[in-house]
Each structure stands twice: as C-alpha cells, then as structure tokens.
Amino acid sequence: MRKTALITGVTGQDGYYLSRLLLGKGYRVVGLIPPARKSSIAKLGQLAEQIETYIVDLTNADWLTEAVEQLQPTEIYNLAAPSFVPRSWEDPLGTLDLVTGTATRLLKATRQLGLSTRFYQASSSEIFGDVQSAPQTDETTFRPKNPYGAAKLHAHWTMVHHRDRYNLFACSGILYNHESPRRPPQFVTRKISLAAASIKLGLSDQLSIGNLDAKRDWGYAGDHVEAMWRMLQADTPEDYVIGTGVLHTVRDLVATAFDCVGLDWQKYVASDPSLIREDEHFQLVADPSKANQNLGWQPQVSFEQLISKMVNADLERLKAGDIKPSGATLKAQTEAQTEAQTEAQIKNT
Numbered sequence: 522m523r524k525t526a527l528i529t530g531v532t533g534q535d536g537y538y539l540s541r542l543l544l545g546k547g548y549r550v551v552g553l554i555p556p557a558r559k560s561s562i563a564k565l566g567q568l569a570e571q572i573e574t575y576i577v578d579l580t581n582a583d584w585l586t587e588a589v590e591q592l593q594p595t596e597i598y599n600l601a602a603p604s605f606v607p608r609s610w611e612d613p614l615g616t617l618d619l620v621t622g623t624a625t626r627l628l629k630a631t632r633q634l635g636l637s638t639r640f641y642q643a644s645s646s647e648i649f650g651d652v653q654s655a656p657q658t659d660e661t662t663f664r665p666k667n668p669y670g671a672a673k674l675h676a677h678w679t680m681v682h683h684r685d686r687y688n689l690f691a692c693s694g695i696l697y698n699h700e701s702p703r704r705p706p707q708f709v710t711r712k713i714s715l716a717a718a719s720i721k722l723g724l725s726d727q728l729s730i731g732n733l734d735a736k737r738d739w740g741y742a743g744d745h746v747e748a749m750w751r752m753l754q755a756d757t758p759e760d761y762v763i764g765t766g767v768l769h770t771v772r773d774l775v776a777t778a779f780d781c782v783g784l785d786w787q788k789y790v791a792s793d794p795s796l797i798r799e800d801e802h803f804q805l806v807a808d809p810s811k812a813n814q815n816l817g818w819q820p821q822v823s824f825e826q827l828i829s830k831m832v833n834a835d836l837e838r839l840k841a842g843d844i845k846p847s848g849a850t851l852k853a854q855t856e857a858q859t860e861a862q863t864e865a866q867i868k869n870t
C-alpha cells in the first residue's frame with residue numbers, strides 16, 4: 522500500500538528536500554500548512570504540484586488531531602520551527618509554542634487515535650549549547666543557550682516521554698547545520714554565497730560579517746533529510762546526531778566561496794562587531810558514527826561541493842534576474858524584507 526507522509530514545515534528548506542526524496546520513493550506527501558502561510562506553497566516550485574496540502578493551524582490541537590485522523594499517515598515529519606536562532610530571543614513564547622507545542626499536539630493525537638504512525642522530531646545541535654566536550658553524541662549533556670535550543674530540547678523530551686510511556690515509534694534527529702541553495706539569506710552560508718556571486722558580477726562590492734572565527738559542522742540539506750527517512754525505516758526507534766563530523770570556521774566558508782568565483786575574499790570582507798553573537802566559544806560538531814553504523818548513513822556532499830553548489834546557484838539566479846544582489850544594505854534589512862526577498866529568491870530553485 523502507498524505510504525502517506527505528513528510534513529510540518531513543508532515549505533522550508535528541509536521540507537523541500539524531504540518531499541522530493543519521499544515523492545521519489547512513491548510516497549503520498551501531505552504538507553500541513555497554517556492558514557496564514559497558504560501562499561508559501563509556491564516556494565516549492567514544481568514540487569508543489571505533486572504535494573497535497575492540508576490547511577491547519579498548528580497551534581490548534583483539535584484541528585491538528587482532525588488532520589491526523591483524516592490523513593492516517595504512515596509517517597509524520599515534524600519540521601516546523603522558526604529556525605533563525607537570533608529571532609527566538611524576540612519571541613521566546615511563540616518559539617516554544619510552535620516548536621514544543623506542535624510536537625506535543627501531534628504526539629498526543631497519534632497516541633489518542635491509536636495509530637501506528639512513525640514520528641520524526643526535527644531536533645537541533647542547539648540543544649547541546651554550551652558543550653563541555655566534542656564531538657557530541659545523543660548521550661552528550663544538553664545545555665541549550667537560547668530560547669530556540671530550549672524549545673527544541675523540550676520537544677525532544679516530550680517525544681522521548683511519549684515513546685517510553687506509550688511505546689510509540691518516535692525519534693529525534695539532532696541535526697547540525699545543513700545548507701543548500703534554498704537556505705534563506707539571513708543564514709551565514711547563503712549570506713556569503715550570495716555576496717560572493719554578487720561581487721563577482723559587479724553588483725556589490727563588500728560583505729559585512731560577524732565572527733570569522735565561529736565554527737560550525739556544515740553539511741548538505743539533501744544528505745540530512747536522507748537520514749531523517751532512514752531513522753523511520755529502522756527496526757527500533759532511536760535518536761541520532763546527524764552531521765559531517767568536520768568543523769569549519771566562517772573564515773573557511775568565506776575563503777571557499779570567494780575561491781569559487783576566483784576572488785580574494787580579504788579585499789571585500791569586513792567583520793562587523795554588531796553581527797557577532799556573544800558567548801559562542803563552544804564547538805558544536807557531530808560524532809555521526811551511530812548513524813553510520815545503524816542506518817548506513819554518511820554525507821555524500823563535501824563542504825567544498827556544498828559551497829560551490831550554493832555560489833553557482835546564486836550566480837545563475839542573479840544572471841537571470843530572479844533574485845536581488847546582496848549589498849552593504851543587507852545587514853540593515855528588516856526581517857520582513859529579508860523574508861520577502863527569500864520568497865522571491867527561491868522561487869526557481
């Protein structure tokens with residue numbers, strides 16, 4: 522029988538890559554979309570025609586339960602989140618409700634309806650926060666440092682409690698940074714790829730960046746969604762950290778991106794102290810060996826290939842006039858402007 526996958530956050534980067542993967546495997550894919558974001562389905566481009574949408578307020582338990590009852594999903598992927606970490610300081614409660622509340626409501630609905638649906642919770646390396654050891658595994662102590670990380674941790678424990686108490690097939694993928702040409706430009710990888718492409722084409726002449734020494738474990742979103750799916754195909758529900766296991770600095774990222782377009786980054790990039798996040802001296806890096814051993818998962822796209830993919834996509838889109846170049850004004854943009862630009866930028870990705 523054809524499997525049905527229900528996805529929250531379907532119009533985001535991961536929603537796109539996961540839907541593409543599942544459609545390729547013959548799934549019926551249904552995206553749960555809040556009424557206010559109905560038009561955002563267009564962000565999925567041609568995939569939108571193959572995905573069913575179900576309009577539902579994720580903060581409304583009855584409505585969400587009705588959706589689960591009607592759709593009877595084989596698998597649920599709970600990806601919805603306001604994923605730009607600094608934003609969570611502006612709306613900690615809204616972040617908690619969307620991240621933790623949605624997970625809780627979906628798990629409760631699955632349990633109450635007596636379904637055997639398999640449940641994937643999108644967790645994040647932000648739950649480790651101020652880590653005392655590196656690399657991290659799913660056994661590492663959680664010490665989140667921001668409302669986003671705290672909300673993701675609460676959702677993680679809620680999932681664990683439901684799994685233990687009600688014997689649900691539920692698991693968390695604790696994902697490290699994962700990027701693609703569909704990443705919105707407020708995230709550092711895309712900010713840099715767009716700037717490198719804009720400067721190469723003579724559309725911009727500088728890039729203001731935060732901490733060049735900040736380090737992250739950056740992987741490709743297309744690889745990471747494969748791990749999500751594999752987690753739900755396993756014999757037993759378990760949690761996994763998913764990352765490349767390799768750390769790079771923002772400086773490496775800038776140098777790699779500018780190298781792709783044959784430019785010396787030092788002529789164009791300046792560090793702006795107002796963009797530096799406080800208290801970021803920890804090393805968030807995955808030990809993906811459990812995912813490798815149990816799921817046979819390993820990243821296929823290297824850091825250099827990822828950055829090259831992103832820079833080349835931005836070059837093409839800028840040449841086609843599909844997106845606006847980055848510029849000195851980018852950092853001063855309001856979030857609403859950034860969002861609007863993002864929608865336009867990814868429409869043809």
Ligand code: G4F
Pocket residue numbers: 603604605606607645646647696697698699707708709710712729730731732733735736737771796797798801
């Ligand atoms: O790209 P970022 O904004 O991503 P961040 O905060 O690590 O969060 C992403 O990954 C998490 C782990 O998977 C997710 F949970 C989360 O939802 C999101 O997907 O920043 C990456 C690094 C940080 O260390 C930041 O301080 O880049 C540093 N950085 C340096 N200059 C900058 C900049 N980040 C941004 N956004 N802009 C800068 O100018």
